[in-house]
Amino acid sequence: METDCTRDDVPADRAVAPLAAGTRLLHIGPHKTGTTALQGALFAAKEAMAQHGVDFPATSRHPMSAALAVCSRPGMMGNSKPTDRHWETLVGQVAATGRRTSVVSSEFFADAPDDATIARIVEELGGDRVHVLVTLRPLARIMPSQWQQYVQNGLRMGYEDWLEHMLRKPPYEKPNPSFWRRHRHDRLIERWVRAVGPGRVTVVVVDDTDRGGLMRTFEALLGLPENLLQEVPDTANRSLTLAETEMLRNLNVEFRGNELPEELYSQLVRYGAVMHMKNACVPGPGDVKIRTPRWAAEAAAGIGAEAAERIGASGVRVIGDLALLSAVPRQPDAPADAEPRIAPEVAAQALYGALAAAAAAPVRSSVPAQSRTVHQTPSKELVKVLGHRCLKKLRRR
Structure with a gap:
């Protein structure tokens, strides 16, 4: 049974008084x-x-x-x-x-x-x-x-550099x-x-x-x-470990440095690699936190x-x-030899997520012939070209 009153079912001894009905x-x-x-x-x-x-x-x-x-x-x-x-x-x-x-x-x-x-x-x-x-x-x-x-x-x-900018x-x-x-x-x-x-x-x-x-x-x-x-x-909303974050941060450096399209980042990185990694991998007690x-x-x-x-x-x-x-949260002491290392299975899941996102856009046409071979093309230019092609395929869904 529906009612417009939001108070009928509420115990009288609650410490928090409810807001007025219709709020x-x-x-x-x-x-x-x-x-x-x-x-x-x-x-x-x-x-x-x-x-x-x-x-x-x-x-x-x-x-x-x-x-x-x-x-x-x-x-x-x-x-x-x-x-x-x-x-x-x-x-x-x-x-x-x-x-x-x-x-x-x-x-x-x-x-x-x-x-x-x-x-x-x-x-x-x-x-x-x-x-x-x-x-x-x-x-x-x-x-x-x-x-x-x-x-x-x-x-x-990086985190400490970011803290310096935010606080100092x-x-x-x-x-x-x-x-x-x-x-x-x-x-x-x-x-x-x-x-x-x-x-x-x-x-x-x-x-x-x-x-x-x-x-x-x-x-x-x-x-x-x-x-x-x-x-x-909601595993997809979990925070990343330090190693996962550092892996992604270094990827961001390469992504920006090669001037790839931002839409490619959204499709392959955020909703591909990162999303699949979060869903497939649960951080363990040995993972270093931020x-x-x-x-x-x-x-x-x-x-x-x-x-x-x-x-x-x-x-x-x-x-x-x-x-x-x-409050200053108490942080557990980390082992002296603790390093933010990405586990092979985590890296594999991230890579698979990106590949799965790319595979969701099938190739519909052959690649036209180029005046230069792949070996003659500078790596930075090659990455940029591949990024744009991948984005075009994603847009054809």
Whole structure:
């Protein structure tokens, strides 16, 4: 039986009071704060939530293209650029929920470039019915995960060099200006408070020691029965090990150096080699993880402490312990001889993923004769030509 009330099934002793029925809950991330797990759980429970008056209007787990379009972001390297049509589709899906409670989640909303864009997002998703939710984790935990994600999008800079640029080289915008736009969390929250006011912003501090705690918090906010939201295993979203990331980073150097088409990177590397490697290989206890130097972890903790103080004074609703934002995670001591070595089977799976992606585009025509033989062609030029040919084949699907 469906109902427009989101509170009937909720135990009275819950610590988190649910939002008003009819709220349009907008979860803006930011990145690496449990967003993918949450989106997977919401999408998997879409039909069950609807029976309790809560709609998940997006037709996919993550309406990424819509968020990228409204925030004027280009998307992932090599992917087609999202258009206003993606955003207009999501707006229509949200509007179709009528007076029922609904929830939309994309970490790319945290990339909104200015107050005008934020105001547009809020107005078109429901105006004063919109309640903004921000999930936060300690910066020291976010930084290694965010770096390897940037590498998956073509970054060529090593981790310690990247940390130097992000923490020690003003204006801290190179090579990834999006990082502090997303992860200077106090300023992120202040931008959205200017659009909706502090009474319509909730901050959830994720406690990594409480597995499932984020799901329970969302259930309480949406007035859903406890344990309705369950994490969906997603090997494709796992973080890369240090060896895997370094292999990919070195590939990025070669890819850029030979000026290959970005679409080729998207097809063969991101959705071919990397995706298959993630799905086929599970890191073991002997794999070296990405480790943040002590100086960087302490610098991140200092920024987190300052952010926590400003968030606490902003008047927004806070669920969880803001002190966690200034925590310096304890890292297990790595063996003295630990080196980031890629296992042969992992390399094989990555290579197979790229070959499988290429094989999905069959050859439809013979290669025309060339005025020079392969042996007479410089290797850099040869790589570039082969890359363009491979891309043409992929486009013929």
